[in-house]
Amino acid sequence: MTENVAAEQAGRTQARPAPVVKPGQLGEDPAVPTLTELLSQRAQDSPEREFLRFGERSWSFADIDTWSSRLAHRLIELDGVQPGDRVAIMLPNVVHWPVIWLAALKAGAVAVPVNSSYRRGDLAFVLRDSGARVAFTDSERSGLVADVLATEDGLAGLRVVDVADDGSEPFPQTAPAVPVDAGTLANLQYTSGTTGFPKACMLTHDYWVRLGWVCAAVTGLGTEDVLLTSQPFSYMDPQWNTALALTIGAPLVVLPRFSASTFMADVRRHRATFFYVLGSMPTLLFKQPPAPEDRDNEVRHVLCSGIPVGLHAQLEERWGAPWREIYGMTESGVDLFSPFADADAVGSGSLGRPVPTKQVRVVDPDGNEVPAGDPGELVISGKPMMSGYWNRPDDAARVLRDGWLHTGDVVVRRPDHGIQLVGRIKDMVRRGGENVASVEVEAALERDDVVVAAAVVAEPDDTLGEEVKAFVQLAAGVPADRATAEAIVERAGKELARFKVPRYVEFVADFPRTPSERISKPALKARAVDDPGVTHDLGARRNKTGARTASDGGFLDVDVMRRVAVLTLRRPEKLNAMDVATRLRLATVIREFGTGDSVRGIVLTGEGRAFSAGEDLQSVPSTDAELREAFASFHDITRAILQTQVPVVAAVNGLAVGGASEITLCCDARIGTRATEYYQPENGRGITISNASSVLLRRLIGSHAMRMVLGSPRVLADEALRIGLLDEIVEPDALIGRAIDTVIEWTPAGNTTALHLALLRPQTEEVEAAFAREDLAAWKAWESGVLSAGIGGFLSARGTGA
Template identity: 30%
Template sequence: MTTLAGVLARTARRCPDRIAVQFGDVALTYAELDREVDALAAELAGRGLAQGDRMLLLAGNSDAFVVAVYAGLRLGAIVVPINPRSAPTEIDYLATDTGARLLLFGPEVADGVRAWHSLPDRTGEAEPLALGAVEGYDDVRSAARDHAARKHAARGHAARPAHVEVSEDDDALIIYTSGTTGRPKGALFDHRRVLWVGINTSIGMGLRDGERMLHVAPLYHAASLNMLLLNGMMLGATHVILPAFEPATVADTLARERITFFFGVPTMYTHLLRLPDLADRDLSRLRICLYGAAPMPAHTAEALVAALPDAWIVQACGQTEGGPGGILLHHDDVVARPEASGRVAVPNTEVRIVDPSGNDVEPGGVGEMIMRGESMMKGYWRKPEATAETVRDGWVHTGDLARIDEDGYITLVDRLKDLIITGGANVYSAEVEGVLAAHPAVGDLAVVGRRNEEYGEIVVAVVDLAPGASLTLDELREYGRTQLSGYKLPRELTIGAVPRNPSGKILKHRLRVDLDG
């Protein structure tokens, strides 16, 4: 069947001896990965996981994460990957919201699972099962391997789960949104939609059979999971996985493992570019560098192009609700217009920039980016009102405000909910951030509005200083004065950390709460 787990089985038959997953000392060929998935699926079926059940997956980047995802999919369950740094109350919200039957977790997050399981007012009833040795919990991965080995010894073949008829129209994944504006919502996808994400990504970025992909961005995130991991299995890619981002380790791995494709959020590239010996490494095999999940300052994009002359630099700008899907800025356009967010829609996707009445805006105008295509979500899990608000006449309304110019370049300028209106004038925070982020004293920056009796809102810059730097409000305003109108310049400066989620997106709702008290 044309399903995600079916694709893995086909690839295992096509190139059984090719390395599929490499994590630390673990290297699984496609044949070995397929057998491990079968074994864990059989174990989970014996513990009651059935078709249509929800399975929470709380684990960091690892081979165990990959095996667990496919084991759930092979049973026809709906896999719900969640942030391994989730607080106990957040785990409970997701377990309750999905009505999950099982919670599979990695040993590295055992303390968080214990804390969730000990909550006095816990409502989620998912049974926690470990993907490794954890005191007090069943290790289902080891159990699956032991059962498979015993069955193979007795009957001469590996353990397989009971046959389940899974179709491409069956639900496969619930991926929760970033929650940058409040509580996250679960975007629901069936197998067909996720397969289309892979097709669109491969066409749009020129991916090839046998790519060597480095995964360091969180695998539970839609971009890493749908665009790269699940898609890469169709291509017979080798997935080299790191547990966390450390600049020198990433650079060394890119060179040593002859990586051909790398995805990172802008802050990762910023730290890589700061390595004094980056140019000493042989990165000639690196064909494609993808960035996205958050805006990249133009000066960083320019520096990336200069530092990696052999690589094709691509920006993807979209949303979880799109699969993800949205717009692309290809290498030549990154060079020509590094401040832009995209110029062409992802293949098999339509994108428009519209005014509040749904009409296309004229070149130079600002409107909401909307999109439709085969990879769009079915809707938000058990939230029909939120679905109806976001998906209208087949179009996903992203809530992103964007400007389109005469040459077709699209530049995100803000979120609808983040728009700052000061003295009756609109200020788009992304525009201000793009200018001020280039100040040499700025390590990280966010621009938000704070309530003000006279102006309605005033512009506030929150700056995390570069090492050893200092900065005053007057210095920051003077720096931005040549490129920004006076009303767009910050009236207040706050020095401190800029809160971001694991995808690199700024948590502006948290900043606004802190500023408004």
């Protein structure tokens, strides 16, 4: 901790009362064994003291005690809940969440937190797996719950309660006489499920009470402190924050969600003195623009899991409070911590030392302790600890062996006896015999000012087995081009061994995340397969354009010039004809840049003498399913363009045939050269238009649309300019520059371009109606045989030079 921070903290702590749980009590058993007794005690000794604050409303300990007691009676008397029955809670961050949790526990039931963003498959799994008797939800999710109950076997007896009227009002305000002790099961806490369906950790009252007790002792918080949390309540962090608030008798502020741009403003507004963040949250906070009021807060302590080593001191200096590492898992609660008095922990990368109730070992795959400084798996025993995985004794036996929890984290023991994280056993890249820890490479990348967040994964490689690939989220305004990728990797390479430096870089607008705000790499890799972005290959064995195959959509190159994304079709030997994969990739890239987060606009163009020959008729549809896929991929481009928040300009460098000419109609401007030529020969041969051209052509060229479609003439540049297909004709060497200039002219500082685009472009309903008509026409042409014959005639005509 710097002298400035230390002095400021001394001033902040001067008037604070003594901690409720003293540091010397860290290894003792909690004074009160259950969460329900803790609430009862607080309601007796400080009934009017604030307990929970959501938005501008707050509730006292007495308020929550009586509400949860009434609701517990309702569960027993109206819903027939008995001790051990499961009660599911599918809600966002609203006060009903902790009330229902505590009510379920008073009824002797087991709470089943359900991620409020779950869709059908995940929700059905959790409800079936847990065997929930009752589910609490709200109007926004009640339809989904009802649909799952109506269509899934085994859920017919589940009662659903809408929290808008929980029906608790008539019931007694005193807790029901249900015996609950420290060993009573409190939660089935489902893990985030990033590697398949989640597993439910069986967590007792002792788990939660002990977790609150330990964190109270670690932080030294007292009754006058104010706690704040922003993670989803279905995740464990707001729940242990609730246990902490009950332990020390202090209020807990619950934000609707985590927002890096508003988080510290909320901390100041609520006069919070403590909060906990994890994963990427510290980096996202630090990369917000500095503000004069940064240190104008009352924060005394911050606990964090995953403090960036290079930012640790800067985090403390910027907000004027000590940040300390705490380590744990859903399975084990809390295991390691760095004391707030330990200034040497700042920037050390240490996870700290074990809490007194835990023992840790660092072992090799055979379970043997490894020497200090050697990497091994962290294994843990002691309290708190889950009782096992619900319905999964085999899974529990794999991770809980002889009383030791195998965490899957690779660590080393430091010379100061602290523990330092190296990576996950399953989160390593095996490159040519060398092990590369993803977390180390990510940390090096994220130290770069232009990088918001990074995720490193293994990419299969024929020579080395695996290569290092980095997905990178850039700061606003940084161009997502090859030059940026090269610069980032070059800077990271100064900190990494040569074999650890990423070969591949793919820029992303955001990351899929778990409820704990960690990047979900399985979801990230699945997204990259479904919606591939532009991957920059920075290795020596770079794929040349000519060596690409159509199957991966690889004929599209991306450059960012003057903060404008230029998307170029590079298949000149085939007149830049596009297959389905290329069209899907084009739509994906347009959507990525179309948010306006990294560029001001988009330019579409082609290489060689053709903008594009449209559909690649060398790989024409041969089945109904392929036909529908082909049309859908054209529709996807239209939707992508019309939904952007930035201008899209077509730089029509030459021939624009069929579907390609239709793509230009979706653009906000079309700039061409004397070589520009529009041609739709397929219309006369039964290959119908598909890109909402039946709407767009009429909007652009009025009555000329009829002869252009039915007569299929070649429309040269001058004619295209006259009727409105082109907005401007320029010299070939000025084409891209003029298209970029147009984007820049249309997006001045502080502009409302996105609003105007939404007003000027055709409405979604109009476009979708056109798609439906065009799909029907295509289907009829397909059924009649005209379409197949037309394709054959078109290929024959091309063979004779037509």
